[in-house]
Amino acid sequence: MGLKFLIDALKAAIPAGTPLLFGTLGEIYAERSGVLNLGIEGMMIMGAVTGFGVTLTTGNVWLGIAAAAMVGGVLSLIHAFLSITLRANQVVSGLALTMFGLGMSGLVGKMYIGKPLPFQLRSVPIPLLSELPFLGPILFQHDPLVYLSFFLAPFFWFFLFKTRVGISIRSVGESPATADALGVNVFLVRYLCVILGGILAGMGGAYLSVVYAPAWIEGMTAGAGWIVIALTIFSMWSPLRALLGAYLFGGVKVLQYRLQKYGISPNLLAMLPFIFTIIVLLAGTGEVIRKRIGAPSALGIPYAREEK
Amino acid sequence: MIRVEKRLTPSRWMTLAAPAISLTMALAVIALVFLGYGVNPLSAYKRIFKGAFGSLYGLSETTVKAIPLMICGVGLSIAFKALIWNIGAEGQLLMGAIAATWVALYAIPDAPKFVLLPCMFAAGFIGGAIWGLIPGILKAKLKANEVITSLMMVYIASELVNYLVYGPWKGAEEWGFPYSSKFPPSARLPRLFTTRIHYPTLLIALALAFLIYILVMKTKLGYEIRVTGGNPEAARYAGMSYFKTVVVVMLISGGIAGLAGVGEVAGIHHRLRYPHGISPGYGFTAIIVAWLGRLNPLAIVLTSMLFGGLLVGGDAIQVALGLPVATINIFNGVILFFILGGELLTRYKIILGREGRWV
Numbered sequence: 001m002g003l004k005f006l007i008d009a010l011k012a013a014i015p016a017g018t019p020l021l022f023g024t025l026g027e028i029y030a031e032r033s034g035v036l037n038l039g040i041e042g043m044m045i046m047g048a049v050t051g052f053g054v055t056l057t058t059g060n061v062w063l064g065i066a067a068a069a070m071v072g073g074v075l076s077l078i079h080a081f082l083s084i085t086l087r088a089n090q091v092v093s094g095l096a097l098t099m100f101g102l103g104m105s106g107l108v109g110k111m112y113i114g115k116p117l118p119f120q121l122r123s124v125p126i127p128l129l130s131e132l133p134f135l136g137p138i139l140f141q142h143d144p145l146v147y148l149s150f151f152l153a154p155f156f157w158f159f160l161f162k163t164r165v166g167i168s169i170r171s172v173g174e175s176p177a178t179a180d181a182l183g184v185n186v187f188l189v190r191y192l193c194v195i196l197g198g199i200l201a202g203m204g205g206a207y208l209s210v211v212y213a214p215a216w217i218e219g220m221t222a223g224a225g226w227i228v229i230a231l232t233i234f235s236m237w238s239p240l241r242a243l244l245g246a247y248l249f250g251g252v253k254v255l256q257y258r259l260q261k262y263g264i265s266p267n268l269l270a271m272l273p274f275i276f277t278i279i280v281l282l283a284g285t286g287e288v289i290r291k292r293i294g295a296p297s298a299l300g301i302p303y304a305r306e307e308k
Numbered sequence: 309m310i311r312v313e314k315r316l317t318p319s320r321w322m323t324l325a326a327p328a329i330s331l332t333m334a335l336a337v338i339a340l341v342f343l344g345y346g347v348n349p350l351s352a353y354k355r356i357f358k359g360a361f362g363s364l365y366g367l368s369e370t371t372v373k374a375i376p377l378m379i380c381g382v383g384l385s386i387a388f389k390a391l392i393w394n395i396g397a398e399g400q401l402l403m404g405a406i407a408a409t410w411v412a413l414y415a416i417p418d419a420p421k422f423v424l425l426p427c428m429f430a431a432g433f434i435g436g437a438i439w440g441l442i443p444g445i446l447k448a449k450l451k452a453n454e455v456i457t458s459l460m461m462v463y464i465a466s467e468l469v470n471y472l473v474y475g476p477w478k479g480a481e482e483w484g485f486p487y488s489s490k491f492p493p494s495a496r497l498p499r500l501f502t503t504r505i506h507y508p509t510l511l512i513a514l515a516l517a518f519l520i521y522i523l524v525m526k527t528k529l530g531y532e533i534r535v536t537g538g539n540p541e542a543a544r545y546a547g548m549s550y551f552k553t554v555v556v557v558m559l560i561s562g563g564i565a566g567l568a569g570v571g572e573v574a575g576i577h578h579r580l581r582y583p584h585g586i587s588p589g590y591g592f593t594a595i596i597v598a599w600l601g602r603l604n605p606l607a608i609v610l611t612s613m614l615f616g617g618l619l620v621g622g623d624a625i626q627v628a629l630g631l632p633v634a635t636i637n638i639f640n641g642v643i644l645f646f647i648l649g650g651e652l653l654t655r656y657k658i659i660l661g662r663e664g665r666w667v
Contacts, residue, residue, distance in 0.1 A: 036455070042641070078645065088648040091393050091455050095595060096648065100641025106634025107345060218634060223463060230460060267471035274460040274467075281452050300455075 009254055010138045014146060015212055017250025019044070019204040021149050023228035024235060024242045025156050026200030030076075032160065032237055033193035034173035034298040038094025039079050041225025042101020043072045043198050044205035049109040051206025052117065052216040061121050065145070065206045072202020073195050075101065080194040084187055087302035098225065105218070112216040121145065121211045143211055145203075149243075156239040169193060173296030176303040186303050201225070230277035237295065249273045327600060330650030334643040341638060345631075352625055359624025360617030366624075368503035371510065372576070374616030376401065376568040376587065378513040380594030381612050382520050383564030385603040389524055390557045391537040396443060396458030397565040398591025399465035400436035402583055404566025405573045406469060407435030409477070409488055409580040412495035412573075421494040425574065428495060429512070432570030433563040439465060440562015441555065448554040462591070466583040473580055488580040497575040506575025509567075516564060517605040524605075533557060565591060588619075596644050615640075 023040050030037045047068035055064030079097050082088040121143045130140040160166040171179040172189045180186050208224070209216055231249055235241035252273055256266035339349035360370045380397040387394040408428040415431075416424060443457035472478075472488070479489035497506040524530040536543040536553045544550060572586050573579065580586070597615050601607035622636030 038455075038459075082645065082648055086649060086652050088652060091395060092595065092599060092644060093648055095395070095592065096641045096644035098641075099592070099637045099644065103634050103637025103639070103641060104341070106632040107341070107638065110630075110632050218632060226459065226463060229456065233456060265471050265475055267467045267474060270470075271464050271467045274463045278446075278452075278457055278460050281456060282446065282450055300453075 005258075007134065007137055009251065009258060011141070012254045013247050013251035014138070014142060015250070016253045017246035017248070018146050018149050019207045019212060019224055020228055020231055020249055021153065021242060021246035022204030022207060023201045023225065024231045024246060025149075025152060025239055026197035026204075027228055027232040028235070028237050028239055028242060029156070029160070029169065029193040030197035031232055031299055032173045032296055033169050033190045034176060034296055034301065034303070035080070035083055035190050035194050036090045036094065036300045037076065037079055037097075037194060037197055038091060038229060039075070039097025039101065039225075040094075040197075040201050040228045041221055041223070042098035043075045043201035044101075044208070044225045044228075045105040045219070045221045046075055046101045047072045047202030047205025048209035048220055049105040049112070049205075049216060050202070052112055052209040052214075053108070055119055055210050056112065056115060056117060059119050061119055061210055064210050065203055068202040068206030068210075069199045070202070072198040072200070072205070074198070076194050076198025076201070079198075080191050083302060084190045084194070087304060090300050090302070102219065109216045109218060113218065115216070117210065117214040120214055145207055145211060153239050153243040160239060170296070173298055176298050180303075180305060186305075190303075201228070204228070227273050230273050234273070234277045234280050236280065326650040326654050327602070327647065330646040331643065333650075334639075334646040337646070338638060338642050341642075347629055347631070352629060352631075355625050355628050356618070356621030358621075360621040365503075366620055368500075368505055369620045370613060370617040372504045372506075372616070373590075373619045374612040375506070375509050375513055375571055375575075376590040377594050377597050377615055378609055378612035379509070379516060379568035379571065380565045380591050381597035381601065381608040382513070382517050382605045383561045383568075384594055384598040385601070385605055385608060386520055386524060386533065387557050387561040388598060388603050389537050390533045390553055391540070392444070392447065392554055392557050392561075393455045394440060394443070394458050394558060394561050395455055395595060396439065396461045396591070397561075397568075397594050398587060398589060399458070399462035400439045400562040400565035401569040401572070401587055401591050402462075402465040402469050403435035403439040403562075404432035404569030405435075405580060405586050406465075406472065406569075407431040407566065408570040408573055409472075409491075412491045413477070413489060417492050417495070419494065424492075424494050425497065425508075428574055429567060429570050432566040434566070436566020436569065437559045437563035440558040440560075440565070444555050444558025444562075447558075448551040454558075469580065469583045469586070473582055477580060479579065486582045491574065491578045495574060496578050497571070499575070504576060506571060509571030509575050512567060512571075514609065516567075517609050520560075520564075521605040529556065565594075593619075593640060596640055596647070599644070600647055 023044055027037060027040055050071040051064040051068035054067040055061050075097060079093050082093040083090040123141055123143050126140040130136045160169060168179065168184045169189055172184060172186050176186045205221060208220060227249055231242060231245050235245040252269055256269045259269065260266050342349035342352050358366070360366050380401060384394060384397055408431055411428045411431045412424065416427060419427065439461055443454045443461060446452040446457050447454040470486070473486040477488045479487050481489065497508050499505060500507045524533060532543065532548045532553055535546065536548065536550065540550060568590065569586065577586065593615055597611045598608055601611040618636055618639055622633060625631050625635065626633050
């Protein structure tokens with residue numbers, strides 16, 4: 001296992017982590033606004049089937065990705081309506097969304113099973129940067145969506161932590177009553193954050209079926225949505241840490257296959273993301289640490305405006 | 309503009325009518341999905357119903373699938389009553405299956421039937437209980453969100469099963485399939501006539517439904533669970549130990565789900581298989597089963613038959629109409645959406661418009 005193995009594994013970790021990163025960036029916004037959405041798996045798989053279907057039909061990868069984003073957004077509206085407007089239980093509503101997505105994608109995708117995708121997104125090595133030793137091949141020889149995610153993570157971080165709107169989002173997730181008193185429209189902020197989460201989950205799913213492994217296979221997200229839920233906590237609700245976390249979890253996935261020939265069980269490696277997440281959750285349980293790492297206090301709690 | 313206001317008292321009429329209305333509306337929406345797919349929804353529904361309940365064979369298969377749903381659903385009901393969100397029944401079920409397999413193949417494989425089977429159930433309970441206790445203790449001691457921890461534990465259990473059946477426990481005579489060796493005959497549950505109904509597990513399920521009902525409604529512990537679920541602060545003021553309630557509830561809930569896993573490996577498969585082969589998501593479907601049964605163990609007996617029937621009927625439309633197996637998940641999802649919405653009708657009134665019009 002030399003340097004080449006390391007570079008290859010790190011290079012592969014990035015596209016493997018990219019669908020997770022898209023999903024996680026969205027879930028971070030939803031959870032920061034106080035809404036837990038366990039429907040990621042369902043929205044991702046619907047994104048995957050939509051992205052594949054539209055790309056196959058139109059011949060345009062970008063249309064496929066856009067359609068997947070739209071479907072993700074529309075599906076998230078169901079969760080938003082139930083959990084924000086009707087104040088239903090967010091856990092159950094999210095699970096329902098996941099089940100619905102898994103079922104619906106199976107039905108819609110039946111006609112795409114076994115079809116090859118002739119239109120693919122090529123890797124675009126970035127001039128000069130891709131020539132850098134070590135970092136060049138790892139970071140700068142990917143497809144455009146990977147580069148997009150390089151930009152999205154810091155942008156979402158900046159927006160969440162350094163802008164007025166970002167402060168509103170976090171205040172809504174921290175103390176909706178206070179935010180409401182200060183004139184923030186709690187319902188609107190939560191709706192928008194949940195929809196953003198859906199759009200990004202849809203894109204993450206489409207990345208899987210259109211770019212990463214261009215094909216439609218029933219149930220192909222195979223739990224990626226749950227890893228996103230884990231990753232959101234693992235990254236302590238920060239888009240920048242999500243960038244690192246996604247590649248770490250992506251790397252674990254890559255190693256599952258590459259270390260198998262050295263006698264290391266892929267199944268035991270596959271447990272790691274979930275074990276890491278529980279550990280992070282535990283590290284963040286003290287009240288002081290909780291505040292510092294930014295767990296939204298009102299996460300999962302519906303907001304009811306006091307009636308006058 | 310839609311607003312939701314709390315009713316002062318839950319509407320009694322709605323409490324009874326809401327599940328029925330929810331179910332009907334869900335079926336109407338799913339009918340639209342079928343129509344969109346070019347399948348006549350009425351004939352699809354007819355096939356599902358006939359497949360699940362229309363013959364003795366269908367009915368027996370429905371019962372087979374209802375057994376794990378019933379057991380997990382009853383176990384979940386006690387956790388949900390205490391407002392502890394154990395959504396990890398799937399993992400607890402798998403741990404029960406692992407523990408029972410260990411007993412049957414490695415610990416005491418030569419024991420006679422009347423020793424081996426009870427030991428498998430006991431081990432299964434312990435396996436599931438440990439898997440439930442971990443999120444329970446983390447919740448009670450460290451306030452770690454049990455939704456996340458119990459969910460993560462599902463995937464850890466699932467990978468553990470994979471590890472075992474692809475690795476150390478892989479059977480020598482299984483043609484490379486991810487299966488353990490077959491259980492000795494003394495580790496197999498008897499079945500009812502020619503059906504696959506492993507009736508000892510069914511009896512355990514029914515007994516559990518009754519016992520948990522009594523436990524929750526008639527005992528001091530049940531009272532504490534109900535008070536904790538209704539208002540955790542009040543429970544604390546009344547001197548009830550939150551730690552104790554959470555730990556006990558997760559122990560029972562996880563242990564019971566473990567029993568369902570024992571039933572599947574000892575009654576149906578006679579071996580440990582890859583996780584999806586043991587349970588196609590019984591632990592998750594049981595959440596709906598418990599919810600639709602309004603957390604009443606006796607009602608859960610009925611709702612588990614309903615969802616068992618849906619699983620069997622799903623197989624029927626797969627064969628007859630060429631729909632993928634996953635289609636049945638649409639039912640689960642949409643029914644759950646409408647139950648959630650319907651639930652609110654009982655506790656809230658929905659007001660349309662600014663001044664409000666009663667709906």
